[in-house]
Amino acid sequence: xxxxxxxxxxxxxxxxxxxxxxxxxxxxxxxxxxxxxxxxxxxxxxxxxxxxxxxxxxxx
Numbered sequence: 001x002x003x004x005x006x007x008x009x010x011x012x013x014x015x016x017x018x019x020x021x022x023x024x025x026x027x028x029x030x031x032x033x034x035x036x037x038x039x040x041x042x043x044x045x046x047x048x049x050x051x052x053x054x055x056x057x058x059x060x
Contacts, residue, residue, distance in 0.1 A: 002045050003034045005052060013058045024051035 010020060010031070021030030025047050034040065040048070 002040065002048055006031060006034060006048065009052050009055075013055070015058075020051075024048050 006020065009015070010017065017031035018028040021032075022028045024030065025044055027033075030048075
């Protein structure tokens, strides 16, 4: 599930929720909305996964 991937990424990197949303999809409310049950479109999931893959080595 995408929300689990996002949570793990944020925990590992220490990136703020709003920064992640803005960088991954240009939506600073993305993470908050996902945590509140938002079901993203396939295209949005693909953008999130691509962002996480590009920054897989980032850490605190």
